[in-house]
Amino acid sequence: MSDILLSRTGSIATVTLSNPGKLNALDIAMWQKLATCFDALSADLSLRCVIVCGENGQFAAGADIEEFGTVRSTLEQGIRYHTVAIGAALAAINNCVHPVIAAIEGVCIGGGLEIACACDLRIASPAARFGIPINRLGFALAPGEMPALLQLVGRAAALEILLEGRVFDAAEAVQKGLLTRVAEDVPAAAQQSALRVAQGAPMAARLNKQLINRLSPVSQPLTAAEHDAAFAPLGSDDYREGVAAFLAKRTPVFTGK
Amino acid sequence: MSDILLSRTGSIATVTLSNPGKLNALDIAMWQKLATCFDALSADLSLRCVIVCGENGQFAAGADIEEFGTVRSTLEQGIRYHTVAIGAALAAINNCVHPVIAAIEGVCIGGGLEIACACDLRIASPAARFGIPINRLGFALAPGEMPALLQLVGRAAALEILLEGRVFDAAEAVQKGLLTRVAEDVPAAAQQSALRVAQGAPMAARLNKQLINRLSPVSQPLTAAEHDAAFAPLGSDDYREGVAAFLAKRTPVFTGK
């Protein structure tokens, strides 16, 4: 049965997309559980990093098209499907206060690629396969899902991906700006990246992610409160520890305070 | 004599820049005919893709500088030349409802590169040559033409291209984000890409292009009408055909309805 699985080791949580026999294609229940799962992870400040992966050596083949006849066949259903199910899940990943790493093996297509794009870092196997071939299904990328793709790969690559509808490999995905890096052993590389993220000060990580979300794609002026909040780490134990460790040429130990 | 040539095979139209002996440099008449030509192509919904190329193994050397003494030598003339001639042509390509592919051999310089940038995909020969060396002519890129370059290659590459005024090859153009891909046989590769575009649902192609134009470089909120229009394909025959073909593991046949 389809599910979103959750596990945790130390300060690193792992979210696993699971839909056996369907390359982890996401049905409505999975989209909804993905949202609630990330909302819960975001509220847990003992975490320092989240990894998203798929079961059985596949990331996700996209949305579960077998459902489309019943859940996405009218204008009203379509808007609800993309707003309530997909949109809420992607927003929950993007707004999760912790850094989120996509660990990508196998297919990373359509909605699967959109999940990867909503993450902060994307590490993929050379054999992973990418694309949004929805022109073969007869529809366009939903307007609420377009900005994330545009922000990541830019106008030219977004046009190529959507107009040609090709499926392409990890080397081409790197060239298009879709990937942080390619690694032979994706679970190990994702773990290594997560540990590296977790070794930084948690407040700095959350603030960097929050400011980048706030200031991209367009840098609207910050309010005075937001500006002050951006400098709040100067009052933290971790800042004093970080500077002291740097000057003593030792590794800092951060507590998140 | 200089001209813009138009031909058609099936649902794919080809626009050819032609100015023999001048590497297809565009004079005012060509800029104007380019605009009217694309306006007409855009209105023909039996088309699925447009290819732009140049005659005799060259794309275009830019604007016809021999004309500058008579048509572009005062502030008033300059503004008219860039607004009415160049601006209207580039806008007509960008706003053409069909996907447009630039097939680039030989020189792709100045105004020629701007035409390529206004297209949706750019396929070039390894031996093609690119640049905007107008600092050697003593003027800057017109403000109306700057955003398209910035959107395609970003601030850093735009500064490099305009401040150094170098002419560079296809490998460097790829690295700067100017090209979709490099191909030894450009006409064949452009044809292959056009056929691939034409195999998708036409409504999806037009909608993807329209939404990307609408949402980049800045994602202004859509109106309710625009939002509904983005989901209109859900009511189309092609959507039902696309989903049915996917589930039956066969190739869909789209009619544009």
Added chain:
Amino acid sequence: MSDILLSRTGSIATVTLSNPGKLNALDIAMWQKLATCFDALSADLSLRCVIVCGENGQFAAGADIEEFGTVRSTLEQGIRYHTVAIGAALAAINNCVHPVIAAIEGVCIGGGLEIACACDLRIASPAARFGIPINRLGFALAPGEMPALLQLVGRAAALEILLEGRVFDAAEAVQKGLLTRVAEDVPAAAQQSALRVAQGAPMAARLNKQLINRLSPVSQPLTAAEHDAAFAPLGSDDYREGVAAFLAKRTPVFTGK
């Protein structure tokens, strides 16, 4: 003793970051002198290009962290440090009317990388090292400094750089969009680029830089006065010289008038 050194050869000025024994890390006095130095260079219209480099085969290791206990340990100090010292220096480089080239050898870390990002072109040695590992110091990139990084490398690379806090080499920096090019002999390559910039019409160079600053990251409509100013070169001696030289197939000689 720490200093900002200034020299000049013909129409090319060189600004050298110098803090012996500290890999040219910038203390407050250096940030402030960097700003006044660039303000003065910007006012000198006999210049055509500025090169920024560091002394002794290093660019700059960042801000001088030894000062942080006294100059950057409260919210008020932090805001002043980033606004008055760093912010003013980076703005002065960015707003300098002349093209500015960063010549990068050795470390180019933290504030050093931010100086490089404020320049128009960045030429680096293969052995140069890049990064913003401030998550190890316990704070986030200041909000006023985030847009420049986002504009140069985009959201995904900015997240990777700040969340992982890794130090990386020039090849990776190129891939992230941080560098114009890599060169074995950086001083020679920077000189060559500066000479090339200086061979173009000065008014065109200044106008291209000004328009790119004006139109990126977001293209706000120009005022009528700005629009007219963008076409002002059409009335210049250099424009007539540029077109005449092109048609005569000779090298133009520009005077800046």
